[in-house]
Amino acid sequence: MKLNSNYNLEFRKRKEHIYRLALFIGELFLKNGAETYLVETLCRDLCKSKGFQYISLFVTPTVIIIGDDRDDGITFMKTIKDRTINLHKCSLLNNLTLKLITQEKIDINKTINLLKKIEKKETYTFFTKSIAAGLGSATFTFLFKTTYLEFLFTFIIVLISLYIFKKIVEFSMTSMLGIIISTFFIGISAQFLNFLRLAPNSNFIIVGGIIPFLPGIAITKSVSDLVSGDLLSGNARATEAFLTALSIGIGIGGAMKIWIKLGGYL
Amino acid sequence: MENITIFQHFVILGITSLCFGIFLSIPKIDLIIGGIIGGFSWALYIFLMRISGEVILPYFISTLSIGILGNISSKTTKRPTFLYMLPGIIPLVPGYSLYYTMFYIVTENYPLALHKGIETLFIAFSISSGLIVSESLKKIVNNILKNLKK
Numbered sequence: 001m002k003l004n005s006n007y008n009l010e011f012r013k014r015k016e017h018i019y020r021l022a023l024f025i026g027e028l029f030l031k032n033g034a035e036t037y038l039v040e041t042l043c044r045d046l047c048k049s050k051g052f053q054y055i056s057l058f059v060t061p062t063v064i065i066i067g068d069d070r071d072d073g074i075t076f077m078k079t080i081k082d083r084t085i086n087l088h089k090c091s092l093l094n095n096l097t098l099k100l101i102t103q104e105k106i107d108i109n110k111t112i113n114l115l116k117k118i119e120k121k122e123t124y125t126f127f128t129k130s131i132a133a134g135l136g137s138a139t140f141t142f143l144f145k146t147t148y149l150e151f152l153f154t155f156i157i158v159l160i161s162l163y164i165f166k167k168i169v170e171f172s173m174t175s176m177l178g179i180i181i182s183t184f185f186i187g188i189s190a191q192f193l194n195f196l197r198l199a200p201n202s203n204f205i206i207v208g209g210i211i212p213f214l215p216g217i218a219i220t221k222s223v224s225d226l227v228s229g230d231l232l233s234g235n236a237r238a239t240e241a242f243l244t245a246l247s248i249g250i251g252i253g254g255a256m257k258i259w260i261k262l263g264g265y266l
Numbered sequence: 267m268e269n270i271t272i273f274q275h276f277v278i279l280g281i282t283s284l285c286f287g288i289f290l291s292i293p294k295i296d297l298i299i300g301g302i303i304g305g306f307s308w309a310l311y312i313f314l315m316r317i318s319g320e321v322i323l324p325y326f327i328s329t330l331s332i333g334i335l336g337n338i339s340s341k342t343t344k345r346p347t348f349l350y351m352l353p354g355i356i357p358l359v360p361g362y363s364l365y366y367t368m369f370y371i372v373t374e375n376y377p378l379a380l381h382k383g384i385e386t387l388f389i390a391f392s393i394s395s396g397l398i399v400s401e402s403l404k405k406i407v408n409n410i411l412k413n414l415k416k
Contacts, residue, residue: 035348086291087349094346123291136285140357142278143270207365211282212289214364216356219390220348223397227405245364253368266373 016074017108018050019066021100023076024115026064029093033085035221036061037228042097049101060233082173085217088123126166133212134158141201141208150199153190154208161185162212179213179247180254186210187255195264210248215241275312279357280305287353296349299339304354307332311358321385326392329358333400347404360389 022043029039040059043066047055058065061083067075096114100106124132138154146154161182168178186209194202218241226234256266270278283304287297307328314324336351363386370379 034346038346087352088291088293091293091296091345091349123293124288129289129291132285132288136282136289136357139278139281139285143275145270203365203369207362210361210365211357211359212286214356214359214361216359217290217352219359219394220352220355220397223394224401227398227401248361249364249368252365253372256369256372260372266369 012072012074014050015052018047018052018106019074019076021106021108021111022046023064023066023078024112025093025097026059026066027078027080028115028119029090030059030061030064030080031083032089032093033083033087033217033221034090034093036225036233037230038094039064040230042094042101045101046097050106059230061236086123089118089121092118092121130159130162133162137208137211140211141204144201144204144207146201146204150201150205153193153199154205157186157189157205158209158212160189161209165213176243176247179244180251183210183213183248183251184255187252188259191255191259191264191266206252210252213244213248215244218244272309272313276305276309278305279308282357283353286356290352292349292353296343296345297353299343300350300353303332303335303339303350304357306335307354308357322388322392325358325389326396329355329393329396330400332358333397334403337400337404355393358393360386363389 025046026039026043029042030036036059040057043059043064044055044057047066052068054068054070056067056069061080063077063079065075065077067073093115096111096118100111134155137158138151141150141154164185165175165178165182168181169175172178186206190199190202190205190209193199193205199205218237222234222237222241225237260266280301284297284301287300292300310331311324311328314327315321318324332351332354336347336354339350340347363382367379367382367386370376370382
């Protein structure tokens with residue numbers, strides 16, 4: 001094997017750059033909650049369009065590995081700890097990656113700067129998001145012929161529970177505990193309002209209030225991963241959806257049970 | 267839920283889907299399409315439920331409609347599909363049945379709890395199978411379009 005030419009060094013440098021770029025893009029995608037198969041397809045297309053045909057990619061919701069079995073076999077790996085859902089960032093990243101795939105030459109520093117700009121971008125503040133979620137849940141309760149007072153209560157309860165959820169996730173880094181405590185709060189406060197005779201349909205407050213925590217996104221992602229043949233991440237997401245539903249059940253059931261034990265009625 | 271017209275259902279769920287679109291930080295232009303898709307699929311579900319008296323099959327068909335409409339709008343605007351599908355799916359997930367399952371378990375009414383729990387599970391299955399069918403349809407259509415271009 002000959003390793004003496006200048007060409008080899010340059011090739012290796014270019015390869016490193018492209019792999020690093022693909023790794024960074026994949027990391028940002030996964031941090032903002034994109035589907036795994038989308039990340040895999042886009043990163044593979046990016047590397048292939050720049051001339052690295054023999055690439056192997058391994059993407060799950062928690063780790064991303066890029067390497068190949070030819071040449072010198074450099075491998076890059078990144079583990080992802082915290083995941084949120086921000087679909088605007090995913091959309092921007094998607095557009096940027098599609099543009100990079102069609103481009104012949106990439107200016108690495110410029111692209112990294114662009115990616116860092118996307119990373120810092122905040123579409124809506126936490127306050128706006130919680131108000132939107134509260135309005136959505138409160139509007140949903142209109143399906144069950146609730147009064148305007150109950151509309152207001154649902155709105156306020158969802159705001160407070162989302163704040164509790166955010167604080168607990170910041171402290172304990174586990175979303176399950178946050179969901180259990182927030183839904184427990186929803187259950188207890190709805191029963192309490194019913195006890196004060198302010199909200200006769202307190203169960204519809206609960207039905208509306210738990211909507212922001214329901215695992216609709218996890219189900220969607222798990223199915224689209226499973227259909228694309230990404231069995232590992234599909235199963236991971238399905239488990240996540242199941243555990244989320246379980247913790248919602250524990251939260252509400254615990255609230256109702258404690259309310260009965262305290263002497264209240266359902 | 268019985269004495270509300272289908273149009274009111276459409277409006278209420280449209281607003282709900284739009285609000286949850288903001289919660290998922292979807293950009294402003296795509297919010298409106300997501301809201302309309304969410305409202306339409308829920309109205310379809312209510313309509314089918316009223317004429318057939320079933321729960322599971324209407325869920326399947328309305329999820330399928332979300333998938334198809336979302337893929338069509340993502341084809342026309344050249345943006346990812348999840349921007350249009352997720353706001354509609356969030357209100358469709360059976361929180362109502364989940365709540366009543368827990369309610370019957372806590373009040374120790376186990377036969378009804380079993381009934382509601384199985385209903386919840388089957389609704390979740392029918393939502394996922396609707397998504398599976400729509401994803402597979404998307405792949406078939408994409409392949410046909412690719413072959414036509416060649």
